[in-house]
Amino acid sequence: MKVFFIQDALINAGTEKSYLEILPKLSEKIIPVLIYFYPRHDLFEQFENAGVKVIFLDLKGKYDFFNGIIRLRSVVKQEKPDIMVSSLLRANIISRMVSLIEGTPLIGTLVSDSYSKEARKIKSPLVRLKFNFFWFLDRITASIPKHYISNSNHLVSSHSKYLGISSAKVDVIYRGREIPDNCWNNSVNKTCRFLAIGRLIPLKGYMELILAFKKVKKKYPCIELTIFGEGVYRKDLENLISNLNFQNCIFLPGSVPNVTNRIFDFNCFIFPSWYEGFSGALVEAMMAGIPILASDIPMNLEAVQDKKTALVFPVRNVDALADQMIYAIEHPEEMAEMGRRAREIAINRFDINLIAQQYEEVLWNVYHRYAQKA
Numbered sequence: 568m569k570v571f572f573i574q575d576a577l578i579n580a581g582t583e584k585s586y587l588e589i590l591p592k593l594s595e596k597i598i599p600v601l602i603y604f605y606p607r608h609d610l611f612e613q614f615e616n617a618g619v620k621v622i623f624l625d626l627k628g629k630y631d632f633f634n635g636i637i638r639l640r641s642v643v644k645q646e647k648p649d650i651m652v653s654s655l656l657r658a659n660i661i662s663r664m665v666s667l668i669e670g671t672p673l674i675g676t677l678v679s680d681s682y683s684k685e686a687r688k689i690k691s692p693l694v695r696l697k698f699n700f701f702w703f704l705d706r707i708t709a710s711i712p713k714h715y716i717s718n719s720n721h722l723v724s725s726h727s728k729y730l731g732i733s734s735a736k737v738d739v740i741y742r743g744r745e746i747p748d749n750c751w752n753n754s755v756n757k758t759c760r761f762l763a764i765g766r767l768i769p770l771k772g773y774m775e776l777i778l779a780f781k782k783v784k785k786k787y788p789c790i791e792l793t794i795f796g797e798g799v800y801r802k803d804l805e806n807l808i809s810n811l812n813f814q815n816c817i818f819l820p821g822s823v824p825n826v827t828n829r830i831f832d833f834n835c836f837i838f839p840s841w842y843e844g845f846s847g848a849l850v851e852a853m854m855a856g857i858p859i860l861a862s863d864i865p866m867n868l869e870a871v872q873d874k875k876t877a878l879v880f881p882v883r884n885v886d887a888l889a890d891q892m893i894y895a896i897e898h899p900e901e902m903a904e905m906g907r908r909a910r911e912i913a914i915n916r917f918d919i920n921l922i923a924q925q926y927e928e929v930l931w932n933v934y935h936r937y938a939q940k941a
Contacts, residue, residue, distance in 0.1 A: 576607035592923030635661040663711040672937040675712035677722040678844040682729040718845035721865035743922030751857040753903040762833035767798030772839030782889035853913035858902035876909035
């Protein structure tokens with residue numbers, strides 16, 4: 568069975584990294600082909616090195632759906648995939664049109680809480696107008712996919728409400744990661760070093776994290792914070808760090824290779840996102856066994872449990888986050904035990920081999936139900 572996995576670009580982000588983990592784990596009976604449209608090639612070599620065929624369709628315009636449909640349709644005619652799987656809005660719209668025209672069964676994916684209250688808090692009238700337009704496109708084409716894969720149960724409920732997708736049409740498969748050989752221990756170093764991983768964009772909550780760090784530093788001057796990732800919010804964060812004169816204790820190294828291995832150099836992982844789909848970075852932290860602080864968004868609470876596998880704080884609440892950071896500093900043994908429990912749970916629930924098996928089961932179910940009849 569040949570399967571097209573279609574997405575916007577090959578940026579170093581959650582959905583793209585998840586496919587980099589999953590596709591090489593599929594059985595030899597499945598031939599995965601990765602299709603992408605826009606010129607971001609961050610993970611191109613890694614996919615090729617993993618033995619996954621990659622096809623770039625080279626769209627120039629940011630929303631060049633017309634040429635995207637023409638080019639994807641041409642590749643579908645040539646390659647004759649049995650099934651297509653699409654992720655992210657632009658790829659979804661293009662893939663749905665080609666599926667409708669060519670009759671190739673399509674599986675949609677729900678990977679981000681785009682219709683949450685936080686996501687819909689858009690102040691600019693122009694941006695709100697654009698959001699409403701693409702929400703309309705998303706909604707009127709949402710019935711085209713034969714099936715959906717969702718990163719979390721919460722995404723099923725939110726998309727059922729806004730897009731009219733029946734929950735019976737969706738399988739929930741969490742993001743998975745490789746089980747690391749190493750396990751974090753609480754004798755890493757004497758200085759309390761906090762870690763965050765993710766794109767530098769507002770919804771990741773890094774502005775609040777830095778403001779919470781400021782409060783904690785008054786009590787514990789030796790603390791440090793490192794945020795691995797890159798994005799459009801870099802300048803804003805750098806300005807805040809400079810204004811606080813924190814250049815020697817808050818670091819933005821950018822995107823680095825093998826970031827998962829860096830986890831073991833820190834004392835605590837913080838995940839302050841406003842909304843997500845289901846975070847691969849959070850899963851990586853759980854796998855590593857490092858103590859975790861996480862915002863109380865529903866997707867995080869599908870992974871961690873407050874005071875059992877992590878400390879949870881109200882989303883965007885600077886004071887509450889600062890209090891939890893202080894608690895983590897003052898209770899290292901308790902935090903270490905939470906990390907150990909989180910690792911055990913992650914190994915049982917999010918092992919990438921298990922996740923790949925779940926993906927494959929959905930692919931075969933859709934194939935037998937729809938592709939063989941086409």
